[in-house]
Amino acid sequence: MSAVRCIDLCKTYRQGDQDIKALDHVSLEIAAKGFVCLSAPSGGGKTTLLNAIGGLDIPDSGEVWVAGQRIDQLSKGALASLRLQQIGFVFQAYNLIPVLSARENVEFVMQVQGVSKDGRREKSTAILKEVGLAGLEDRRPAEMSGGQQQRVAVARAIVSKPALVLADEPTANLDSKTSDELMELFVELNEHHGTTFVIATHDRRVMGYAKRLIKMLDGRIVDDINQRAA
Amino acid sequence: MNITLRLAWRNLWRQPRRTWLTIGAMVFSNALLVFMISLQFGMYDLMIDNTLQAFTGHIQVQAPGYKDDLKMRQVVPAVNALASDIRRETGLDRVAVRSAAFALVSSEDRSYGVQVFGADPQHEAQVSSLPGLVRDGRFPTDANAQEIVIGAVLARNLRVSVGDELTLLGSGRDGSFAAAVATISGIFDSGIADLDRNIAEVPLGFFNDVFYMEDAGHAIVVVTPNLDDVEAYRSRIESLLPVGSNLVVHDWNALQPGLKQAIQADLSSAFFMYGVLVVLVAFSVMNTQLMSVLERTHEFGIVMSLGLTPGRLGRLVLLETVLMGLAGMLLGALVGGAITLWFSYNGFSYPGMDQLAANFNLPSRFYPQATLLTLFAGPAVVFIGSICSATYPALRLHWLHPVEAMRAV
Ligand SMILES: Nc1ncnc2c1ncn2[C@@H]1O[C@H](COP(=O)(O)OP(=O)(O)O)[C@@H](O)[C@H]1O
Ligand SMILES: [Mg+2]
Numbered sequence: 001m002s003a004v005r006c007i008d009l010c011k012t013y014r015q016g017d018q019d020i021k022a023l024d025h026v027s028l029e030i031a032a033k034g035f036v037c038l039s040a041p042s043g044g045g046k047t048t049l050l051n052a053i054g055g056l057d058i059p060d061s062g063e064v065w066v067a068g069q070r071i072d073q074l075s076k077g078a079l080a081s082l083r084l085q086q087i088g089f090v091f092q093a094y095n096l097i098p099v100l101s102a103r104e105n106v107e108f109v110m111q112v113q114g115v116s117k118d119g120r121r122e123k124s125t126a127i128l129k130e131v132g133l134a135g136l137e138d139r140r141p142a143e144m145s146g147g148q149q150q151r152v153a154v155a156r157a158i159v160s161k162p163a164l165v166l167a168d169e170p171t172a173n174l175d176s177k178t179s180d181e182l183m184e185l186f187v188e189l190n191e192h193h194g195t196t197f198v199i200a201t202h203d204r205r206v207m208g209y210a211k212r213l214i215k216m217l218d219g220r221i222v223d224d225i226n227q228r229a230a
Numbered sequence: 231m232n233i234t235l236r237l238a239w240r241n242l243w244r245q246p247r248r249t250w251l252t253i254g255a256m257v258f259s260n261a262l263l264v265f266m267i268s269l270q271f272g273m274y275d276l277m278i279d280n281t282l283q284a285f286t287g288h289i290q291v292q293a294p295g296y297k298d299d300l301k302m303r304q305v306v307p308a309v310n311a312l313a314s315d316i317r318r319e320t321g322l323d324r325v326a327v328r329s330a331a332f333a334l335v336s337s338e339d340r341s342y343g344v345q346v347f348g349a350d351p352q353h354e355a356q357v358s359s360l361p362g363l364v365r366d367g368r369f370p371t372d373a374n375a376q377e378i379v380i381g382a383v384l385a386r387n388l389r390v391s392v393g394d395e396l397t398l399l400g401s402g403r404d405g406s407f408a409a410a411v412a413t414i415s416g417i418f419d420s421g422i423a424d425l426d427r428n429i430a431e432v433p434l435g436f437f438n439d440v441f442y443m444e445d446a447g448h449a450i451v452v453v454t455p456n457l458d459d460v461e462a463y464r465s466r467i468e469s470l471l472p473v474g475s476n477l478v479v480h481d482w483n484a485l486q487p488g489l490k491q492a493i494q495a496d497l498s499s500a501f502f503m504y505g506v507l508v509v510l511v512a513f514s515v516m517n518t519q520l521m522s523v524l525e526r527t528h529e530f531g532i533v534m535s536l537g538l539t540p541g542r543l544g545r546l547v548l549l550e551t552v553l554m555g556l557a558g559m560l561l562g563a564l565v566g567g568a569i570t571l572w573f574s575y576n577g578f579s580y581p582g583m584d585q586l587a588a589n590f591n592l593p594s595r596f597y598p599q600a601t602l603l604t605l606f607a608g609p610a611v612v613f614i615g616s617i618c619s620a621t622y623p624a625l626r627l628h629w630l631h632p633v634e635a636m637r638a639v
Contacts, residue, residue: 084537099240
């Protein structure tokens with residue numbers, strides 16, 4: 001079973017009197033345990049595609065399947081619970097709730113997921129250690145570097161072991177060294193837990209880590225490279 | 231502490247000044263409400279007590295219809311026996327028989343139509359403050375003495391003083407001509423214009439002779455220990471009425487409808503003002519929470535994309551409001567309670583209050599009394615109003631689209 005399957009997705013935005021095809025007949029299949037980079041110049045449709053896969057936005061036409069379930073026809077509430085339980089999100093920046101500490105940011109989502117208090121404590125400690133933040137559990141986002149904040153966001157995204165993690169330009173605000181560290185973390189989690197990663201980026205350094213590189217331009221897939229084989 | 235609660239609490243202190251301003255508005259209005267309501271209710275109790283204790287009492291047993299026509303023949307038969315029954319069965323000792331007639335009262339110079347009451351010298355002082363308000367002379371002590379007590383205004387109008395004689399002309403219970411001469415034994419000054427101008431009292435035995443009452447009377451007046459007990463005693467007395475009698479037992483509200491109306495009029499104008507206050511506070515809360523939701527659009531977009539529902543975020547906004555509201559309620563009750571306490575020792579008065587006070591024979595300084603009700607009734611309404619007004623910003627989250635929200639900075 002593939003982790004993600006998109007069939008003939010189209011999404012058109014109107015800007016002024018112009019129609020912009022953010023997704024133009026996109027079809028795509030990502031296997032479980034995949035590690036995929038979506039690369040495109042700015043405005044190429046990366047975010048639109050990730051949002052469609054994550055059920056944040058509904059395409060105009062086409063089908064989206066995640067973990068064997070068709071999701072483009074689900075209700076808002078069902079989509080929210082799908083995201084909560086099965087999909088982890090990492091965004092570009094300002095990803096965390098500023099008034100909560102690293103641990104609380106991770107635990108807040110678990111609380112919503114219905115994890116017991118002891119379970120939350122245990123899991124947040126373990127996951128923060130895994131992303132290399134042991135000892136920084138009680139820091140607020142403002143007291144951490146950009147890289148550390150992104151690690152908290154990753155910890156939050158993967159703490160409940162989702163099958164799929166969607167990351168939208170996660171390194172855009174990070175320097176190259178920190179970017180590398182984050183990508184190494186992704187690779188490790190992918191190999192360790194078998195989590196599927198789909199990472200939108202236009203950062204060449206990030207693309208280098210991907211097993212598979214999908215290139216988009218103006219809402220269309222223009223290239224699909226298996227980098228392992230290459 | 232629960233994380234959501236912690237989150238709500240910390241969110242409030244992101245903008246401490248705004249939060250304090252909002253809480254401050256709540257504290258101010260709550261303190262004002264506590265003080266005003268404590269003052270008002272203290273005043274009403276005093277007003278009711280003073281008015282009723284002057285003459286009316288809390289409960290009266292009468293013939294049906296008597297209250298409205300005051301016809302001589304609408305009597306309570308065997309009235310003394312019934313009064314004794316009531317005394318014995320209810321354990322109340324403030325029970326007195328009274329009768330009344332309209333009569334022309336004449337001095338050497340002048341005549342006035344007044345309501346002459348026959349009052350039992352032994353018991354009248356327990357149900358009415360008039361005997362105690364006799365300034366000149368004394369209240370009769372002998373039930374058969376040919377004596378009369380009149381109000382200060384009537385005395386002035388008749389140009390008489392203690393020791394002078396008055397002639398009474400009227401008609402008896404059976405419609406016959408009734409006439410008597412009585413010596414003024416005392417003059418009372420109640421401060422209630424109506425009583426001082428239009429009322430005279432004579433001993434009950436003397437009254438019964440003059441107006442052919444035999445063993446009947448017009449009312450049994452009862453005073454209960456506490457206003458709150460009136461209804462219980464009223465129904466108890468109703469059950470004591472002789473079988474087959476059609477007598478009625480009125481409570482003070484039926485006897486003095488003007489009193490409750492005056493209170494209600496005062497209450498409704500006060501409550502209108504309080505309502506305006508609550509609405510103002512509610513709008514300030516709504517404004518605060520709208521701004522705070524707007525500022526967090528991006529953040530809310532992120533957590534919604536993580537799978538949090540708008541309902542959950544709405545509850546967070548409501549929880550924040552609840553925390554502010556609780557702070558406002560407790561601080562408001564505290565400040566209002568302290569102010570009330572201070573005035574309960576030192577008294578309070580404001581211009582315009584003396585007029586209402588004079589109408590009901592009240593002192594012109596008031597001593598507000600804080601009770602649990604007056605401490606929390608107003609603040610509770612402000613609290614509920616605040617929560618209600620925060621539901622709008624909370625519900626607006628349902629229209630928030632995570633993708634668009636995240637685009638906001
Ligand atoms: N909400 C929107 N309204 C109008 N146009 C949009 C909207 N979202 C995206 N677009 C347009 O769709 C195209 C693809 O956008 P996006 O998926 O964000 O690209 P990327 O993430 O690759 O930069 C761009 O031209 C963008 O301007
Ligand atoms: Mg983008």
